[in-house]
Amino acid sequence: MAEAWGFFALGLVLLALGGDSIVKGASGLAQKLGASPFVAGLLLVAFGTSLPELFVNARAYVVGAQELALGNAVGSNIVNLGLTLGLAAISAPLLVRMRLLSPMLVLLAVASLALIVFGLDGVISRIEGCVLLLAFVAAVAFLLARSGNENEAVREGIAAYAATRSVLWMNLLRFVVAVALLYFGARFVVQGAPVIGAAWGWSPLLVGLLPVAIGTALPEAA
Secondary structure (H helix, E strand, C coil): CCCHHHHHHHHHHHHHHHHHHHHHHHHHHHHCCCCHHHHHHHHHHHHHHHHHHHHHHHHHHHHHHHHHHHHHCCCCHHHHHHHHHHHHHCCCCCCCCCCCHHHHHHHHHHHHHHHHHHHCCCCCCHHHHHHHHHHHHHHHHHEEEEEEHHCHHHHHHHHHCCCCCCCCHHHHHHHHHHHHHHHHHHHHHHHHHHHHHHHHHHCCHHHHHHHHHHHHHHHHCC
């Protein structure tokens, strides 16, 4: 049990470090390839914060722990909306100035409803997975297409999020190291979490919903 906790904790640390490094590396590479800091920031908002969960889910799928992956995917959204935003609002009032927020929240609601409908038969098929993936691509395209309507303060804030050094070799190194950290972090989390859950009498789905989802979202809450 102690070994499982050790793997789980180490995995979360590696995921946090990898998530931060890959955001900086990907931002630098995107700007080196000609993307503006604002566009790079938007893409990082869309992808960067979810990469630890994505690596964990991919690893869980590889080892046959699909229920854990599903629990983590759903639980991460609950934690981000409830815990992360809740703590942020408690610490200081949140000023909503981004014009894209309302349509993106509508898209989030539609995606959640689609997941519920797809899961009514107890199986999310490959075709349904492709539908969800295409919907995500469409949402990112919509985000980029409408981004020009944002006010200057929001654009500057998103661009500042993507600010990093533009040295090519440094960003390539960051990216490679980040991928390695995310890989081993996901491996250790998926190795330790089911053992902890079994000791508590929890199903893999519940393990993904609670400890794994909360653990992978803690860096964002911080």
